[in-house]
Amino acid sequence: MPRTITARRLLTEKEEIDHPRITVEDGRILSLESGLPNDSDETLTAAFLDIHVHGAVSHDFMTANGAEIDSISRFLGSRGVAYYLPTTVTGPTDLTLRALETLADSIEKDSTDGFDAARPVAIHLEGPFVSHLRRGVHPVACLLEPSIALFDRFQHAARGHIRLMTIAPELPNSLEVMKHAIGQGVRVSMGHTDANEAEALAAIKVGAASATHAFNAMRPLNHREPGILGSVLDQDAVYAEAICDGIHVHPAMIRLWLRMKGDTRAILVTDGMSATGMPDGTYNLGDMTVEVKNGVCLAGETLAGSVLTMEQAVANLQRFTGSPLGTAVRLASHNPARMLGMPSLMSFEPGCPANFNVYDGEGRRTATILKGNRLPN
Numbered sequence: 001m002p003r004t005i006t007a008r009r010l011l012t013e014k015e016e017i018d019h020p021r022i023t024v025e026d027g028r029i030l031s032l033e034s035g036l037p038n039d040s041d042e043t044l045t046a047a048f049l050d051i052h053v054h055g056a057v058s059h060d061f062m063t064a065n066g067a068e069i070d071s072i073s074r075f076l077g078s079r080g081v082a083y084y085l086p087t088t089v090t091g092p093t094d095l096t097l098r099a100l101e102t103l104a105d106s107i108e109k110d111s112t113d114g115f116d117a118a119r120p121v122a123i124h125l126e127g128p129f130v131s132h133l134r135r136g137v138h139p140v141a142c143l144l145e146p147s148i149a150l151f152d153r154f155q156h157a158a159r160g161h162i163r164l165m166t167i168a169p170e171l172p173n174s175l176e177v178m179k180h181a182i183g184q185g186v187r188v189s190m191g192h193t194d195a196n197e198a199e200a201l202a203a204i205k206v207g208a209a210s211a212t213h214a215f216n217a218m219r220p221l222n223h224r225e226p227g228i229l230g231s232v233l234d235q236d237a238v239y240a241e242a243i244c245d246g247i248h249v250h251p252a253m254i255r256l257w258l259r260m261k262g263d264t265r266a267i268l269v270t271d272g273m274s275a276t277g278m279p280d281g282t283y284n285l286g287d288m289t290v291e292v293k294n295g296v297c298l299a300g301e302t303l304a305g306s307v308l309t310m311e312q313a314v315a316n317l318q319r320f321t322g323s324p325l326g327t328a329v330r331l332a333s334h335n336p337a338r339m340l341g342m343p344s345l346m347s348f349e350p351g352c353p354a355n356f357n358v359y360d361g362e363g364r365r366t367a368t369i370l371k372g373n374r375l376p377n
């Protein structure tokens with residue numbers, strides 16, 4: 001039986017539709033039109049896509065089993081995320097290979113069973129091809145030089161589901177590995193890197209599409225040697241992630257980032273780790289122990305991911321930059337989907353899953369709609 005969803009307005013990537021009337025059957029959009037005025041004060045937006053998340057509700061993608069991945073997916077769904085890229089962290093090669101196999105199982109699982117959960121759609125491989133100088137908390141003993149053979153082992157274990165790879169352009173063989181991965185449809189994101197300008201531009205020239213958590217774990221800006229960060233901000237075609245929690249990047253730098261990247265190339269990510277959705281305490285990120293206190297995640301003295309949710313990132317971006325809701329949501333949905341070459345994930349065309357976020361008249365997110373199924377907060 002088809003059902004109807006109505007609202008005051010729907011924010012699509014390009015426009016605002018007044019009084020949308022959306023007919024849904026079997027979780028998919030049958031039709032979408034501007035209907036008669038109704039008394040709803042709700043706004044519908046796209047549901048979120050998080051391309052950089054390491055875990056939640058005490059589970060980490062490096063070690064989680066299928067049931068634990070399902071609990072992460074349900075948590076993310078309850079916070080407005082429809083799709084996500086489970087993200088690895090540098091670890092022993094055997095551990096990484098096992099994690100990739102398990103993640104591939106979850107991605108390939110029949111998607112019709114999850115009407116209350118976000119879906120993992122591909123994998124983000126973060127590490128081991130990252131810089132010693134800018135490793136953040138990635139364990140030094142497991143960092144490796146880029147290698148096509150090793151990338152192929154990872155992609156084989158992942159059964160082709162690695163879609164995004166963070167890599168430092170200045171490492172030996174990095175450009176060859178980038179070209180090889182890009183040839184398979186993988187998006188390359190420059191990150192955990194000490195690259196200078198020439199090294200960054202060389203990576204962009206071979207097709208690097210994005211930058212991983214811009215500002216963090218990256219050579220800082222210098223006005224005589226712009227380095228990776230200067231190039232990423234300056235080159236219009238390059239996307240850039242940011243962790244908009246007010247801890248990883250100062251609000252003034254978020255404003256600069258948004259001005260430079262604009263509302264088509266800026267991407268909000270959470271970099272959320274296993275403590276997300278949990279009280280302060282001791283948690284794991286891959287092999288590491290992380291202490292979470294007042295929402296700050298530290299391994300020793302170094303920031304180790306976040307407990308940010310995408311709904312909070314979107315709210316912070318509005319608060320820090322004064323951007324309207326539509327812009328903030330685009331940074332968390334359409335932009336990452338376009339960067340990945342998966343724009344249909346965020347489409348409202350007939351036949352697409354009926355996934356939305358619901359905001360009330362005051363701009364507060366009150367519910368997620370996944371496949372037409374309304375999940376209150």
Ligand SMILES: [Zn+2]
Binds near residue numbers: 126305
């Ligand atoms: Zn990360």
